[in-house]
Amino acid sequence: MKRRLSRIGALTAAGLAGCIFATAAMPEMARANDGYDLWLAPSAAGTAVPDVKILSDSPTLRIAGDELRRDLKASALPVVLAKADDPALASLRLATAGMGTEGYLIRPATIAGRPSLLVTGRTDTAVLYGAFAVIRAQRTGADLAQLNVASAPKVKLRVLNHWDNLDGSVERGYAGQSLWDWWTLPDFKDQRYTDYARANASLGINGVVLNNVNAKPESLSAAYIAKAAALAEVFRPWGIKVYLSARFSAPIELGGLKTADPLDPQVAAWWQAKSAEIYRAIPDFGGFLVKANSEGQPGPRDYHRSHAEGANMLAAAVAPHGGVVMWRAFVYAETDPDDRAKQAYTEFRPLDGKFADNVLVQVKNGAIDFQPREPFHPLFGAMPRTPMMLELQITKEYLGFATHLAYLGPLFTEVLDADTRTRGKGSTVAKVVDGALDGHDLSGMAGVANIGRDRDWSGSTFNQANWYAFGRLAWNPALSADVIAREWAEQTFGADPRVVDAATSIMMESREALVDYTGPLGLAHLMDTGHHYGPGPWVDDLARPEWNPTYYHKADRNGIGFDRTRTGSNAIAQYAPAVARRLADPRTTPEEQLLWFHHLPWDWKMQSGRTLWEQMVSQYDRGVTTVERMQAQWRDVKGLVDEERWNKTAAYLQIQVKEARWWRDASLAYWMSVNGLSLPTGSAAPAHELAWYKAQRFPLAPGQAH
Numbered sequence: 001m002k003r004r005l006s007r008i009g010a011l012t013a014a015g016l017a018g019c020i021f022a023t024a025a026m027p028e029m030a031r032a033n034d035g036y037d038l039w040l041a042p043s044a045a046g047t048a049v050p051d052v053k054i055l056s057d058s059p060t061l062r063i064a065g066d067e068l069r070r071d072l073k074a075s076a077l078p079v080v081l082a083k084a085d086d087p088a089l090a091s092l093r094l095a096t097a098g099m100g101t102e103g104y105l106i107r108p109a110t111i112a113g114r115p116s117l118l119v120t121g122r123t124d125t126a127v128l129y130g131a132f133a134v135i136r137a138q139r140t141g142a143d144l145a146q147l148n149v150a151s152a153p154k155v156k157l158r159v160l161n162h163w164d165n166l167d168g169s170v171e172r173g174y175a176g177q178s179l180w181d182w183w184t185l186p187d188f189k190d191q192r193y194t195d196y197a198r199a200n201a202s203l204g205i206n207g208v209v210l211n212n213v214n215a216k217p218e219s220l221s222a223a224y225i226a227k228a229a230a231l232a233e234v235f236r237p238w239g240i241k242v243y244l245s246a247r248f249s250a251p252i253e254l255g256g257l258k259t260a261d262p263l264d265p266q267v268a269a270w271w272q273a274k275s276a277e278i279y280r281a282i283p284d285f286g287g288f289l290v291k292a293n294s295e296g297q298p299g300p301r302d303y304h305r306s307h308a309e310g311a312n313m314l315a316a317a318v319a320p321h322g323g324v325v326m327w328r329a330f331v332y333a334e335t336d337p338d339d340r341a342k343q344a345y346t347e348f349r350p351l352d353g354k355f356a357d358n359v360l361v362q363v364k365n366g367a368i369d370f371q372p373r374e375p376f377h378p379l380f381g382a383m384p385r386t387p388m389m390l391e392l393q394i395t396k397e398y399l400g401f402a403t404h405l406a407y408l409g410p411l412f413t414e415v416l417d418a419d420t421r422t423r424g425k426g427s428t429v430a431k432v433v434d435g436a437l438d439g440h441d442l443s444g445m446a447g448v449a450n451i452g453r454d455r456d457w458s459g460s461t462f463n464q465a466n467w468y469a470f471g472r473l474a475w476n477p478a479l480s481a482d483v484i485a486r487e488w489a490e491q492t493f494g495a496d497p498r499v500v501d502a503a504t505s506i507m508m509e510s511r512e513a514l515v516d517y518t519g520p521l522g523l524a525h526l527m528d529t530g531h532h533y534g535p536g537p538w539v540d541d542l543a544r545p546e547w548n549p550t551y552y553h554k555a556d557r558n559g560i561g562f563d564r565t566r567t568g569s570n571a572i573a574q575y576a577p578a579v580a581r582r583l584a585d586p587r588t589t590p591e592e593q594l595l596w597f598h599h600l601p602w603d604w605k606m607q608s609g610r611t612l613w614e615q616m617v618s619q620y621d622r623g624v625t626t627v628e629r630m631q632a633q634w635r636d637v638k639g640l641v642d643e644e645r646w647n648k649t650a651a652y653l654q655i656q657v658k659e660a661r662w663w664r665d666a667s668l669a670y671w672m673s674v675n676g677l678s679l680p681t682g683s684a685a686p687a688h689e690l691a692w693y694k695a696q697r698f699p700l701a702p703g704q705a706h
């Protein structure tokens, strides 16, 4: 298969060919693939330039044309790119209603007497999205002559959240340093910024929060605004806006004020002036993302003001410029003795209807924190008068970092498809988030990015699929995880069905395997301290009670699990009655969420007829054997995937097999120390004593907060 050389590969290959090898060595070199091209490496397009016409000119339309020329097979129908109001299309009487500003239409049409494939939309960006859709269609085997697609995004703000620090580190980042080289910006605009924008645009991602939610005030200084403006300039033709995380106390740190009280007129004036300054540099600035009064961050509660008062003050500052505020609901306090899973709802639910029109409340998929599996957050559907933005974590803080293969499509769709029952059957999280359930025009989905300076961007080839899946689901939350997996695999590895089938099958079982070997049956937050890598279910000595795994599993000699029914924290009462009723009884609670909601005896009878303990053990075992199977499937495609990507994936799967066993063994050794039970026949004893697992330390693990 002929592939475009990625930049470093090209230089090395050319250099070596020139000075050491005969040119005959070139084809071999050219096959190296470091993953830089993501899902966008051109297919075998041949050398003839395809026939692509743009009916009017703009930087965005030129990009769209270039993408097609680069990628399209020359034999395909001539393609015409045009805005829907172009006079040349008038006779077609296109149905543009429902397209919005970003939707596209692709269909065969005769234009200026020539049978063509028309790609159109009401804006340049819409046409660009259409161009990428044509490329995707071709690369996934569609017959372009028959292509007839109308598609508009269901969610308005499709945003990546970078937890990137100004010193170049990335909180919870496992793909190298930050993409943004703050030091050399704004003067040097790395080609990677453009390549990154291109990848996002190919998915319809239209916003990027540049800096960590644990924000430094300096990110709002004049120097850093200029740096952000330079990135905005690169991203603009690709339809991408920049946003900034704002530190709530910036008026004190940057402005020299004595307070950041949102009701203080001087504070409000400071934010207004700051916003005006930002908009002068970045006229299409998206707005602010704020983490307030959470994990030590400052916020309006410091002044006894509500989250709504804080958010609205900022919203007023950006409103005249068309900006929004994305206010996070990820709050919990060690001073609050209540179940951590309840605290965000308790704090935010009463504020429904109190937020300004340009505020979205950004809510993580679950009520704790991006665990391998969590029930959907009870705030979804509970604040009908407020746009609720879904926050997903693409970087795998709790799912084996970049090393473990865990395709997040099923995790994302599980929450999107969950039925909140808040407005009767079918009140899915997806409908809350896309605004359809309560008629919100403003809607959003955020993904905490897994992107860094690694050549393959995301730390591994399969992690690229998680970026891809986020983008595709933000465009259309109704897509299914396996369709996305297959579509991604076809574009990433080429059309060979043996590879596509193997990759899809590996991906589709990967997340469940990870749940099995790290925390089956609704267990959560069992990982070790700080780095969140590897098992630590025994940890019970951290300053804040809710940072300890023992807080979450509550295992003792008699049983295990967190009672969130009326006899416990009663967190289930935060769900709609139809959901709460089902969760009140362990027999009607989905077994994969059992111990999230119930504390049960070790000999509790499961649907399988096994005891709870036997079932837990069998799932830990299943997790390990599934990863072994994933590894075998990958071995079967050796030689069908380029060596570089195959090797790295194989090595990572080997690590994953080892670490799945580690998770399983350490967890079982601990549970046995608590319950005094032995392993069911046929289940192997842990490789080490519990003390060995407890003694493991990883002070230099990547991605830690600092």
Ligand code: BDP
Residues within 6 Å of the ligand: 171, 172, 213, 214, 291, 295, 330, 369, 370, 397, 705
């Ligand atoms: C947790 C991370 C922490 C983040 C926090 C957040 O451990 O690094 O700052 O979430 O979302 O998952 O604010």
